[in-house]
Amino acid sequence: MAKKPNFRTEVAKAPTGIPGLDDITNGGLPAGRPTLVSGGPGSGKTLLGVSFLVEGALRYGEPGVILTFEEKAEELATDVRSMGYDLHKLCEEKKLLVDYVHVDRSEIEETGEYDLEGLFVRLDHAIKQVGAKRVLLDTIETLFGGLKDTGILRAELRRLFRWLRDRDMTTVVTAERGDSQFTRQGLEEYITDAVILLDHRVHEQISTRRIRIVKYRGSTHGTNEYPFLIGRDGINVLPVTSLLLEHEAPNERVSSGLPALDEMLGGKGYYRGSTVLLSGTAGTGKTTLSAHFTDAACARGEKVLYFLFEESPQQMLRNMRSAGIDLQRWVDKGLLVFHADRPSRHGLETHLLEMHHAVEIGDPDVVVVDPITNLMAVGTQSDVRTMLTRLIDFLKTRGTTAMFASLTTPTHSIETSETLISSLMDAWVLVASDNQGDRRNRKLYVLKSRGIPHSDEIRDFRFGPKGIELLPRRSNGAASPGKPKTSTRRKK
Amino acid sequence: MVPASEKFALRLYIAGQTPKAARAISNLKKICDVHLAGRYSIEVVDLIENPALGRGDQILALPTLVRQLPPPMKKIIGDLSNTERVLVGLDLRPRPRRASA
Numbered sequence: 001m002a003k004k005p006n007f008r009t010e011v012a013k014a015p016t017g018i019p020g021l022d023d024i025t026n027g028g029l030p031a032g033r034p035t036l037v038s039g040g041p042g043s044g045k046t047l048l049g050v051s052f053l054v055e056g057a058l059r060y061g062e063p064g065v066i067l068t069f070e071e072k073a074e075e076l077a078t079d080v081r082s083m084g085y086d087l088h089k090l091c092e093e094k095k096l097l098v099d100y101v102h103v104d105r106s107e108i109e110e111t112g113e114y115d116l117e118g119l120f121v122r123l124d125h126a127i128k129q130v131g132a133k134r135v136l137l138d139t140i141e142t143l144f145g146g147l148k149d150t151g152i153l154r155a156e157l158r159r160l161f162r163w164l165r166d167r168d169m170t171t172v173v174t175a176e177r178g179d180s181q182f183t184r185q186g187l188e189e190y191i192t193d194a195v196i197l198l199d200h201r202v203h204e205q206i207s208t209r210r211i212r213i214v215k216y217r218g219s220t221h222g223t224n225e226y227p228f229l230i231g232r233d234g235i236n237v238l239p240v241t242s243l244l245l246e247h248e249a250p251n252e253r254v255s256s257g258l259p260a261l262d263e264m265l266g267g268k269g270y271y272r273g274s275t276v277l278l279s280g281t282a283g284t285g286k287t288t289l290s291a292h293f294t295d296a297a298c299a300r301g302e303k304v305l306y307f308l309f310e311e312s313p314q315q316m317l318r319n320m321r322s323a324g325i326d327l328q329r330w331v332d333k334g335l336l337v338f339h340a341d342r343p344s345r346h347g348l349e350t351h352l353l354e355m356h357h358a359v360e361i362g363d364p365d366v367v368v369v370d371p372i373t374n375l376m377a378v379g380t381q382s383d384v385r386t387m388l389t390r391l392i393d394f395l396k397t398r399g400t401t402a403m404f405a406s407l408t409t410p411t412h413s414i415e416t417s418e419t420l421i422s423s424l425m426d427a428w429v430l431v432a433s434d435n436q437g438d439r440r441n442r443k444l445y446v447l448k449s450r451g452i453p454h455s456d457e458i459r460d461f462r463f464g465p466k467g468i469e470l471l472p473r474r475s476n477g478a479a480s481p482g483k484p485k486t487s488t489r490r491k492k
Numbered sequence: 493m494v495p496a497s498e499k500f501a502l503r504l505y506i507a508g509q510t511p512k513a514a515r516a517i518s519n520l521k522k523i524c525d526v527h528l529a530g531r532y533s534i535e536v537v538d539l540i541e542n543p544a545l546g547r548g549d550q551i552l553a554l555p556t557l558v559r560q561l562p563p564p565m566k567k568i569i570g571d572l573s574n575t576e577r578v579l580v581g582l583d584l585r586p587r588p589r590r591a592s593a
Binding site for chain 2: 103
């Protein structure tokens with residue numbers, strides 16, 4: 001969990017335990033009140049409700065009652081088992097009670113005045129049995145299909161929500177999204193404390209789930225649509241990191257992995273916790289430079305999380321071995337972890353979420369994304385920029401040093417083709433090659449490096465037996481031999 | 493339609509001695525005396541006293557009359573003030589052709 005946000009005097013909250021959701025709700029759902037969770041079929045509303053109850057029972061000492069109107073208790077248990085939720089065990093431990101409420105219109109004859117007191121008695125009994133603090137009603141609208149007298153039903157539902165409030169039950173009420181309103185039966189008329197909408201969209205065959213807090217009485221909350229993921233560990237909402245540019249700025253420096261490049265970066269390399277862009281055309285040595293950086297970090301005993309969007313880890317390790325950099329040893333020591341994925345497999349936001357998730361689990365000191373450009377191909381320009389801003393902000397808040405490799409097209413000038421992302425970066429190193437006679441000449445230079453006096457030189461390099469070797473300076477260059485010429489400290 | 497010889501085991505669920513519950517009990521007795529004389533038994537279950545029993549018979553609305561015998565199980569909800577409907581629900585009258593709401 002992220003650090004506790006600063007609460008103003010807001011309504012009491014019941015934490016959901018769902019990563020990210022507590023951030024955008026500023027602490028959880030309104031305690032002792034009902035929250036409406038609405039969404040289409042398969043949008044994840046049942047899972048959100050079940051997660052809220054299971055987390056409450058497991059982590060917050062708040063037992064719960066699930067009234068399920070659509071699925072039998074066993075079916076529900078099976079559905080959520082893949083997320084690691086063991087409803088049976090929780091029921092045995094009296095932390096949870098699941099009651100399947102079934103109404104079949106065909107077997108019921110209505111003969112005069114009635115009320116739903118039977119439902120109240122059952123719920124009351126269940127609440128007392130486990131000492132419940134949380135209740136899930138999933139999906140109570142089903143009753144509209146089971147009972148003919150909607151007048152009675154509406155009056156009784158209104159009474160039910162008031163009854164739950166009077167008992168201080170933090171309640172999640174799931175509902176099917178209606179055409180013109182939040183729910184088919186207009187439940188938002190009765191539940192006015194908090195309304196959450198879930199959405200599941202498919203755009204260009206890539207699906208994204210989104211969550212939005214439509215309403216939250218007495219509380220500040222995020223108003224955007226936030227992407228979320230249903231993964232092996234349940235629901236994960238994209239954490240909202242500080243967008244205020246208030247992260248720490250460490251003075252410590254970390255080596256680029258190449259002493260000669262460190263020398264060009266004021267003699268000591270990059271700032272720890274900074275963001276480095278490494279760009280160049282195909283085959284110029286971006287991955288090799290990243291590998292040097294990785295190798296140096298691991299040699300200091302730091303953990304590196306390496307995102308690959310083009311190659312498999314095996315392929316990358318083999319190529320680097322043949323280039324003279326042995327990264328396998330760091331994999332064996334557990335310092336280097338790869339996370340390889342096909343960019344086209346998900347939408348941008350899902351990728352971002354998975355990366356967040358991987359960073360939170362692995363807690364690395366250094367993150368490498370190779371190449372970031374492949375990921376950029378799956379989104380629009382503004383999406384990419386938003387996503388990168390979020391990712392960089394997230395990494396900076398954690399103090400993680402990040403390196404992004406970027407593949408540029410030879411037809412454009414490198415420096416103009418990357419205006420989209422370069423402004424987000426603290427340091428920018430370019431690698432390029434040109435043809436000189438019958439051989440290719442590789443060059444490297446530091447285009448920008450915030451807060452570090454860096455060399456203005458363009459240095460030639462080649463691939464030697466131990467990776468990249470910077471060649472001696474050209475004698476005809478402006479640089480005086482032996483001492484790198486550095487620009488004056490820039491103010492940014 | 494149930495044969496005239498069948499015995500009826502009926503269970504009426506209520507919650508406390510409410511006017512609605514009292515009406516349901518008296519309506520039920522009247523109907524049974526007229527239409528099921530000598531071949532019925534009535535058990536009244538008060539869920540206030542036995543809340544756990546509501547789960548087994550899937551009781552939601554109250555009052556609910558459950559026909560336990562003869563099978564299949566039938567449920568009739570409400571204060572049983574509409575005798576015709578009660579008789580239809582108990583299978584003592586054929587269901588009207590056009591179901592009127």
